[in-house]
Each structure stands twice: as C-alpha cells, then as structure tokens.
Amino acid sequence: MQPVTLKTWISRFGAGLAVVAALWALQLYALPSLNDYYQIVLINAGIAVILAVSLNLINGITGQFSLGHAGFMAIGAYVSAYFTKEIGTQILDPINFALGITVGALAAGVAGLLVGLPSLRLRGDYLAIVTLGFNQIIVSIIRNLEIVGGASGYTDIPRFTSFAWTFALVFGCILTVRNIAVSSLGRSMRAVRDDEIAAEAAGINTTQIKVLAFAFSAMWAGVAGALQAHFIQVANPSDFTFLRSVEVVVSVVLGGLGSITGSALAAVGLRVLEEVLRDVPGVIWTSLGLIALATYWSYPRHRAAIARGFAGVAGWLIGPVVALIVVAAAYFFAYDFLAQSKGALRYLLYALILIVLMLLRPQGLLGRGEWSLRRRVQVTADERG
Amino acid sequence: MEFLQQFANALTQGSIYALIALGYTMVYGVLRLINFAHGDIYMLGAFIGLFTAKLTGAFAASQNSVAVSPFATILIFIAAMLGSALVGMLIERFAYRPLRGAPRLTVLITAIGVSMLLEYGGQMAFSPDPQGFPALIPERNMVESGSFSLSLVQFVIVGAAFALMIGLQMLVNKTKVGRAMRAVSLDRAAASLMGIDTNRIIAFTFALGSALAAAAGVLNSIYQPSIDPLMGVNVGLRAFVAAVLGGIGNIPGAVVGGLLMGFAETATVAAGLSQYRDAVAFGILILVLIVRPAGILGRSVAEKV
Structure with missing residues (x-):
C-alpha cells in the first residue's frame, strides 16, 4: 500500500476527469450514429446498474435485506425534479442538474438513515417487510402530495439526463461502492453479515455500520431516481412501488449477493433480456439460448457416461430435449396467449428466476467473487501451462 | 348508531384478517418462515370459489337474481378450501422443502x-381485470334500526370466521395432530426424535393455513364482490401485520391482531384517511416491532449465542 499524498489525489482527480472526458467524447461523436432506441436502452441499463450495485451494499455486503430500494429512488426523483423545475431554473442547466442530483441524493440518504434506524432491532425477514412498508408509505405519501402532482404524477420535468451523465454516475457508483467494500468499513460490513454477534464482540459498532450502509445505498438510489426522472421527464408514484424494488433485488440476487460486478452484469443482462423478449426473433433467440444452456449444464453430469456410448449421450441430451419440447409446445399452443399477457410475463420471469436460482444456485451467478479481466487472463494462461 | 355501524364493519373486516393471519402465524410457528405467498393463496381461494360457482350454476343464478341454494354455497366453500390446501401443500413440497x-x-x-x-401466473390464467363474484348469501338485513344495519353477509362472515377459529383451536389443543404441530413448533429436531414425521406435520400446517385463507377469500368476495389476481397483496400484508401485532407464532394472538387491524383500518377510513390505509398498517407494524417485537400475546425469547 502506498501512502496517500497530494500526488495520489491529483492523479485520481486526473483519472476521473479522463473518464468524464472520454464519456463526453463518446456522447458527442459515437452516440449520434446509434439510433434512439439503443440510446434509451443504454441509459435505462445504466440506471439499473446504479440501483443494483447500490442495493448490493445493503443486501450483499452488509447482509441486511432491503425490499424498499424503489422508495429511496422515489425520494431522489421527486426532490431533484422539484429542485430543477421550481428552484434552480435560473441557473445554467448542467449546474442545475448537478445540484438537483445532489439534493435528491441527500434527501434519499436522510430517508435511508431513518429507515436504517429500525433495522438496528430487526433481523432478516422482519427487516425485509419493514423496508417494504417504508417503500409503500413513501409511495402513498407522494400519491397524496398535490404539490408534486399527486397520483397523476409530476410532469414536465426538464430532460437533462444524457449518456455521459448516466455513465459518469454509474462509474462513480461502482467506484465508491467498490472502495467501501475493500476498505476497513467494508470489512466491518462483511463481519456484520457473517456474524453480527461476533462482530459486536470484536468491537465493531454494528449500529453505525448498518445505518451507514443504508444511508449510503439510499443516496445512490436517489441518484438513480434523479436520472430516471430527468430522462423520462415524468415521475409517477406507481413507478416506485414494491415491484420496482423487486426488480432490483432480482438483479442483485441473480448476480450474487456481495458481488459488485455480478450485480452490474445481472442488471444489464435483465434489461437486455427484457428488450429482446419484446419481439418475435428475440424470443426465438432466447429460447435457443435456453436450450443451449440446458445442454451446457447437463454436460458435466454425464461427461463420464458419454464416453460409454449411446445411453450416455441420450442421458446428456435429456435436459435440452425437454427444453426444446417445452419451447415448441409454448410456440404451438400458447403463442397468442403469451403475446397477450406480456406485462404479466415479465414478472413471471422474475418470479421463476428467483425460485429456480434459490433452489439450484442460491449464491447467484458469481457468488461473492468478482469477475475480473486480469484473473480471466491469468486463468487462461495457467491452463495453457 | 354511527359508532355501532362502524363497529360491525370493523368486526367483519377484522375476522377476515384474523383468518388469514392464522395461516401466517401457524407457518411461522413450525418453520420460522414468513410465507409471502399466503396472501396469494387467499386470492386463489376466491378464484377457485368463482370457478366452482360457475360450474354449479350458482353464478348464473346470482346474475338472474335467483337465490343460490345453500348446498351450492357450502360446496363452493369446500372446493375453495380443498383446492387451496392442495396448492399450499404443493408450494411447500416443491419450493420450501428443498430449502429446509x-x-x-x-x-x-x-x-x-x-x-x-x-400473482402474475394468476394474471395470465384469469386475466388481470377485476371480475364479479356471485352473491352466495342473500342480501338481507338481520338487524335494522335507524341508520344501523347488520346484513346477513356480515353476520355469516363473523359467524363462519369464529366457527373456523374455534375449530382450529380445538384441533391444535385437543387432537394428536395438533399436539404434533405444537411439538414441531417448540423444537423441530426434538419432535423428530420423538417419532413425529415433521415433514408431514409441516405439510399439514400449510394445508390448514391455506384452507383458512381460502375461506377468508370466499367470505371477503361475497362481502366485496370484485376479485382480481392482485387482491391478495395488500390484504396479505395487513394480515401479516395482524399476525405480528398479536405475536407471531401464537394462534389466539393472530385472532386478536386480526380484529385490532380491522378496527384500526375502519378507524382510518372513518377519519377520512382511506388513502393512507397501507401507511397506517405499516406504521403499526414498525411501531410494534420497535416497542414490543414479541407482539401483544407473544412471549419474548432471549437470543442465545
């Protein structure tokens, strides 16, 4: 570990500036060649990454279980939108937006602090329900606040969110969460996750750690809310209900509780999957992918038998064949039906992901590990000898 | 009079919450699990009731405003309770048992x-739109004086709910299965060593809780005849709050909690704050968990290290 000097700070600042400059350049020169649809998907994916990575701080690294992330998001969205629309209109747009995001994030952070307080006395499943309750309470309060549009939503929010803004904040979110995770604070958080009583006995102020995790995570949820509100230009209370929270939880659980890269990849993956499932070719490709996945998964189990001939190969292929039959049956018998009920299908997919994942691979895709390019390269090199 | 009327409404709503809360509390007792799906079993009960009503012709009769025969009504209740019990057992077998x-x-x-x-399987199967429910019980007032009226439906709901709850209490306290249930909820490992087939008892508990939720679903649908696949979400959460309020894991506690929730909700609506119903329910939950986490009738258990 090198000592942190003024030089370190200058180089860090420089690196940050370089990232922002690179994003800005991308937005100016590369983005116009991309059509609008992909830009929308990209920004939505960025917002989903911020939500998932920040929730991972509570659910994965600190081992508490929050089901109320959308509530903090709502606070960020409404407070920032109120600021940019009503208060900061005279200021230059980017500064107005930056201030709006800051105010929204701070408000969400304070809410996180308040929600974090009852978590001091509650364990796992109770905490989940209480955070869910806070989410519902926040939504029902907003629904009755006429000053921000009430149940019909807050409209005419200026459109400030852009590619560069979103991904600069995605970068900031991943960086700060990662830095917390590797610092002594992160070590304390993991100690609380692994055994709260032992952590307390070892002198960790568990109260402080848990409240900090909540406040910090809520702050980033607020940022995500601000980005979303200034992107779709409307904030509606029904966008921030329990279901939105579950979406975030699904990404975190799918990526692996405690894995930052896992959360980010799963969030992007789910967004892409949703977009892909919107049209027919996408559905076909996804089904083919599922069949291929079934083949791949059943391979190790039957690897030894395959060498012994026909029966072994048949055993190996049972998984994919069943998948194929199910997909074919779905096409023939249920195509119209499935096309009609697209909205429900999305949440059904989430439900199946949660159940199947918990039964087969409860640690998620990446577990607690991180995906890293360096290690990939290392592993490949080792395999080559 | 106004007060009496509200009291009757609260009692009706409260008995429905109590029936659902019993399922939460029993499952929590044997498995230490908050069965999130319990509110949806309540929804399923209402839908099975609707389908049986269509099969037996009760639905058509009700639409032509002909009185539904009591046999059909009883059949609908039995079908809903058995069907939901089966679904509850299947959920336990395939989703929860592998995770013991x-x-x-x-x-x-x-x-x-x-x-x-x-919820969303229900939306696909039954369509997301609200559907009407047949009036299985004739719309008639039992008591009527001035502005106060007590309908037969309310009377039946409170009566049926209390009959089921007393039945459950007898089952748990007087029968062999009930004793096994209590044993499993005290200490599952020890119960298993004493020769109790714990898996069977847990499955039975799910079946029992689901049947009570289904009964609540049909009763509530007669009272408020509009059902949709997401109807169980909020009701389920309020019933859960009721179970915690009374002391989760405690059967009489669930009844007390359910009734109190009914009163709290009626009071909220009467005060003109019906928009904040959920907020009040969760406010109660947070308050209980902070002030007295063991609930009204529960005993606090010291955490062992």
Whole structure:
C-alpha cells in the first residue's frame, strides 16, 4: 500500500476527469450514429446498474435485506425534479442538474438513515417487510402530495439526463461502492453479515455500520431516481412501488449477493433480456439460448457416461430435449396467449428466476467473487501451462 | 348508531384478517418462515370459489337474481378450501422443502418468488381485470334500526370466521395432530426424535393455513364482490401485520391482531384517511416491532449465542 499524498489525489482527480472526458467524447461523436432506441436502452441499463450495485451494499455486503430500494429512488426523483423545475431554473442547466442530483441524493440518504434506524432491532425477514412498508408509505405519501402532482404524477420535468451523465454516475457508483467494500468499513460490513454477534464482540459498532450502509445505498438510489426522472421527464408514484424494488433485488440476487460486478452484469443482462423478449426473433433467440444452456449444464453430469456410448449421450441430451419440447409446445399452443399477457410475463420471469436460482444456485451467478479481466487472463494462461 | 355501524364493519373486516393471519402465524410457528405467498393463496381461494360457482350454476343464478341454494354455497366453500390446501401443500413440497436448513434469506427470496409466480401466473390464467363474484348469501338485513344495519353477509362472515377459529383451536389443543404441530413448533429436531414425521406435520400446517385463507377469500368476495389476481397483496400484508401485532407464532394472538387491524383500518377510513390505509398498517407494524417485537400475546425469547 502506498501512502496517500497530494500526488495520489491529483492523479485520481486526473483519472476521473479522463473518464468524464472520454464519456463526453463518446456522447458527442459515437452516440449520434446509434439510433434512439439503443440510446434509451443504454441509459435505462445504466440506471439499473446504479440501483443494483447500490442495493448490493445493503443486501450483499452488509447482509441486511432491503425490499424498499424503489422508495429511496422515489425520494431522489421527486426532490431533484422539484429542485430543477421550481428552484434552480435560473441557473445554467448542467449546474442545475448537478445540484438537483445532489439534493435528491441527500434527501434519499436522510430517508435511508431513518429507515436504517429500525433495522438496528430487526433481523432478516422482519427487516425485509419493514423496508417494504417504508417503500409503500413513501409511495402513498407522494400519491397524496398535490404539490408534486399527486397520483397523476409530476410532469414536465426538464430532460437533462444524457449518456455521459448516466455513465459518469454509474462509474462513480461502482467506484465508491467498490472502495467501501475493500476498505476497513467494508470489512466491518462483511463481519456484520457473517456474524453480527461476533462482530459486536470484536468491537465493531454494528449500529453505525448498518445505518451507514443504508444511508449510503439510499443516496445512490436517489441518484438513480434523479436520472430516471430527468430522462423520462415524468415521475409517477406507481413507478416506485414494491415491484420496482423487486426488480432490483432480482438483479442483485441473480448476480450474487456481495458481488459488485455480478450485480452490474445481472442488471444489464435483465434489461437486455427484457428488450429482446419484446419481439418475435428475440424470443426465438432466447429460447435457443435456453436450450443451449440446458445442454451446457447437463454436460458435466454425464461427461463420464458419454464416453460409454449411446445411453450416455441420450442421458446428456435429456435436459435440452425437454427444453426444446417445452419451447415448441409454448410456440404451438400458447403463442397468442403469451403475446397477450406480456406485462404479466415479465414478472413471471422474475418470479421463476428467483425460485429456480434459490433452489439450484442460491449464491447467484458469481457468488461473492468478482469477475475480473486480469484473473480471466491469468486463468487462461495457467491452463495453457 | 354511527359508532355501532362502524363497529360491525370493523368486526367483519377484522375476522377476515384474523383468518388469514392464522395461516401466517401457524407457518411461522413450525418453520420460522414468513410465507409471502399466503396472501396469494387467499386470492386463489376466491378464484377457485368463482370457478366452482360457475360450474354449479350458482353464478348464473346470482346474475338472474335467483337465490343460490345453500348446498351450492357450502360446496363452493369446500372446493375453495380443498383446492387451496392442495396448492399450499404443493408450494411447500416443491419450493420450501428443498430449502429446509438453508439460510433464512434464501427461503425468504423463494417465498417472494412464489408470491409473484401466483400473482402474475394468476394474471395470465384469469386475466388481470377485476371480475364479479356471485352473491352466495342473500342480501338481507338481520338487524335494522335507524341508520344501523347488520346484513346477513356480515353476520355469516363473523359467524363462519369464529366457527373456523374455534375449530382450529380445538384441533391444535385437543387432537394428536395438533399436539404434533405444537411439538414441531417448540423444537423441530426434538419432535423428530420423538417419532413425529415433521415433514408431514409441516405439510399439514400449510394445508390448514391455506384452507383458512381460502375461506377468508370466499367470505371477503361475497362481502366485496370484485376479485382480481392482485387482491391478495395488500390484504396479505395487513394480515401479516395482524399476525405480528398479536405475536407471531401464537394462534389466539393472530385472532386478536386480526380484529385490532380491522378496527384500526375502519378507524382510518372513518377519519377520512382511506388513502393512507397501507401507511397506517405499516406504521403499526414498525411501531410494534420497535416497542414490543414479541407482539401483544407473544412471549419474548432471549437470543442465545
């Protein structure tokens, strides 16, 4: 570990500036060649990454279980939108937006602090329900606040969110969460996750750690809310209900509780999957992918038998064949039906992901590990000898 | 008079919450699991009731405003309760039993998944739009004086709910199965060593809780005749709050909690704050968990290290 000097700070600042400059350049020169649809998907994916990575701080690294992330998001969205629309209109747009995001994030952070307080006395499943309750309470309060549009939503929010803004904040979110995770604070958080009583006995102020995790995570949820509100230009209370929270939880659980890269990849993956499932070719490709996945998964189990001939190969292929039959049956018998009920299908997919994942691979895709390019390269090199 | 009327309404609503809360509390007792899907079992009960009503012709009769025969009504209740009990057992068998011994968070996430599966599977199977429910019980007032009226439906709901709750109390306290249930909820490992087939008792508990929720679903649908696949979400959450309020794991506690929730909700609506119903329910939950986490009738258990 090198000592942190003024030089370190200058180089860090420089690196940050370089990232922002690179994003800005991308937005100016590369983005116009991309059509609008992909830009929308990209920004939505960025917002989903911020939500998932920040929730991972509570659910994965600190081992508490929050089901109320959308509530903090709502606070960020409404407070920032109120600021940019009503208060900061005279200021230059980017500064107005930056201030709006800051105010929204701070408000969400304070809410996180308040929600974090009852978590001091509650364990796992109770905490989940209480955070869910806070989410519902926040939504029902907003629904009755006429000053921000009430149940019909807050409209005419200026459109400030852009590619560069979103991904600069995605970068900031991943960086700060990662830095917390590797610092002594992160070590304390993991100690609380692994055994709260032992952590307390070892002198960790568990109260402080848990409240900090909540406040910090809520702050980033607020940022995500601000980005979303200034992107779709409307904030509606029904966008921030329990279901939105579950979406975030699904990404975190799918990526692996405690894995930052896992959360980010799963969030992007789910967004892409949703977009892909919107049209027919996408559905076909996804089904083919599922069949291929079934083949791949059943391979190790039957690897030894395959060498012994026909029966072994048949055993190996049972998984994919069943998948194929199910997909074919779905096409023939249920195509119209499935096309009609697209909205429900999305949440059904989430439900199946949660159940199947918990039964087969409860640690998620990446577990607690991180995906890293360096290690990939290392592993490949080792395999080559 | 106004007060009496509200009291009757609160009692009706409260008995429905109490019936659902019993399922939460029993499952929590034997498995230490918050069965998120329980509110959706209530929804399923209402829908099975609707289908049986269509099959037996009760639905058509009700639409032509002909009185539904009491046999059809009883049949509808039995079908809904048996069907939901079966679904409850299937959920336990395929979603929760493989996770026996897994971390509680894993089971909780599965429960959220099962709940969403039922809600959105329900939307696909029954269409997301609200549907009407037949008037299985004639609309007649039992008592009527001035502005106060007590309808037969309300009377039947309170009566049936209390009959079921007394039946459950007898089952748990007087029969062999009930004794096994109590043993499992005290100490599952020890119960298993004493020769109790714990898996069977847990499955039975799910079946029992689901049947009570289904009964609540049909009763509530007669009272408020509009059902949709997401109807169980909020009712389920309020019933859960009721179970915690009374002391989760405690059967009389669930009844007390359910009735109190009914009164709290009626008071909220009477005060003109019906928009804040959920907020009040969760406010009560947070307050209980902070002030007295063991609930009204529960005993606090010291955490062993």
